[in-house]
Amino acid sequence: MANFSLAFAIEKFPEVLKGVPLTLLVAVISMVLGTVIGLIIALCRIYKVPVLNKLGALYVSFVRGTPLLVQIYVVFYGTPLLIDILNKEWGWHLPFSEISPLGFALLAFTINSAAYQSEVIRGAIGTTDSGQMEAALSIGMSTSQGLLRIIAPQALVVALPNLGNIFINLIKGTSLAFAIKVIEIMAQAKIVAGDGYQYLEMYLDASLIYWVICWSCERLFAWLETRYSRHERRIAA
Template identity: 40%
Template sequence: MKLDFGFIWTAFIALLPAVPTALAITAVSVFCGLIIGTAVAVIRLYKVPVLYPIASAYVTVIRGTPMLTHLFIIYFGLPMLIDGAADSLGLSFRSVSIPMIGFAYISFSITAGAYMSEVVRSGLLAVNRGQIEAAYSIGMTTFQAMRRIILPQAFAASLPNLSNMVIGMLHGSTLAFTVSVVEINAKAQIVATTNWKFFEAYLAAALLFWGLTFLIERLTALAERRFNLYNRGGVS
């Protein structure tokens, strides 16, 4: 077997149109997951009545089951709920109107939320308790202290783990092909079927993922340096 370097380049170029789809899945899931995870982390940290057991169960169940399983449950279960609700309310809307990538957005956001909650919670625990006590001493409410003092420091402390989550969700976006979303890996399979050079096509996909991962790592390093400047008082 001879490696076709020319086809690796051809496949690499052919895979580029699928990059926006992978990035969109990653961005939406990380953004929504961060919102969900922050809310869940605060609920668990402060043991909010009624919501605390629900939040704990959510994290335990989602982290204890595979990402692909979440996707299938959403893909097959959500249409049943939507169509059932539409029938009972007399609406004409049907689940077939939802684009396939929408199921990936919902599923991956739910998955990311559970993992993000642990990342944010660890960041919150890293912030000195005296910070919020100092905020109370100058008349801030808990919400003001969290928004202006605690959460920014928690996110700064969590930045390496947040970066790992972004990379993990980028790689996890390859599962979207199971619900007919053409992301990078699915595109590689399509490209390879033209001449059955699957090794070269997937090698091109691997190089593309490596490049995107390297870019995320570099952006994280820049963000960390920026936060360190603020922490040292180097930026006014």
Template identity: 50%
Template sequence: MGKIFDVDFMIGIIPNILKGIPYTLLIAVVAFFFGCVIGFFGALTKIYKVPVLRRITGVYVSFIRGTPLIVQILLIYYGIPILIRMFNERFGTNINISNIPAVDFMLVAFSLSAGAYLTESIRASILAVNKGQIEAAYSVGMTTRQAMFRIILPQAVKVGLPVFANFFIGLLKDTSLAFSAAVPEIMGQAKIQAGRASRFFEAYIDAALIYWIICIIFERLVAYLEKRSSRMEGGVQA
């Protein structure tokens, strides 16, 4: 008879599960970065009410928010190969689908998903900056781009920091869904280890603890950043 709860097994497989961390971080960081880029331009189309583009942004945000992430992941996972095959047929190219690692599909899926949510967050952060700031920037002769990058965005980032941090933590945990597309991230490694010994609970406890610790480290980092950026409120340059 085996043990009811195998502590040695639980500890023993930790190194294997840790191998998933690079995938988890890679997906989260890359998706957050491209999500911010997509979100910034998405927000601009809405703020400046750009014809046509803002409709496209609207449909995009609505679709991503209205469908589960797991469905989006599977659509990308099965959809991109079909698109590539169509492309090959149409233009006579010979792109080999099986040469593309699964994690690349996930980078696309998570970036697109993050972009939609961040469109709304970034839009709200930019609008939260006092309208007088852009007028002041114009009044000294800045172009719209100079005003945006030198005056508005730095303030918007500060306003939005807690929201963006929260979103990033959510994203970190959502990467666990990437295993459904065969990416061996933390959750994937846990499942592999669990399956080998048929000891699921132990493996999932490991996964939970690892996610938790990563999030704690990240929260510390954000607290530090918030403290640093609030120097503007203190009144004197740090």
């Protein structure tokens, strides 16, 4: 068994850093798309939209009740099969062969993120006083205007801490994307480690990088929460 080599860990640290852009790309895009989808699901459940309300609840239950790695594999192996069925049965011409591992990863992480964000958004909207929406409607605002101008700013302050946790979990969760050949931080560490069979050193490098990224995100969301909380207090005053 090879001894631990600090020199190797330091020398190869820049190589592991090469996986950071892809890690952040997957996390950020999945978070943004997940926010949009999660908002739609949350509104469907809040306003009890027929059929969509039940489907949304089932979707959230399934995603929250299954491991992320399983979801990645289901998307990776199931999407081509679904597209093939649609092409044969419906006469569509969807080119699943052109989907890259990154595309599958983005899809899987977006699906996962949307489920969790929908619950956060639904809970945050639920904490606002329902009388505010009634007041908005009484002065001629539409429901969408009331949500956007009155409810959303308040709900955002409540949701930010949980949204921050979801984003941090997404960053850590991207370490599973190497299972479908996406070269993010963890995959890059494994590749570099294979050169000298110094796996512990590379895993420590990867751990340090994940820690710095997640700590930075914690600071960012804490700053955003403080800023928006002050903004809301000024408006209330």
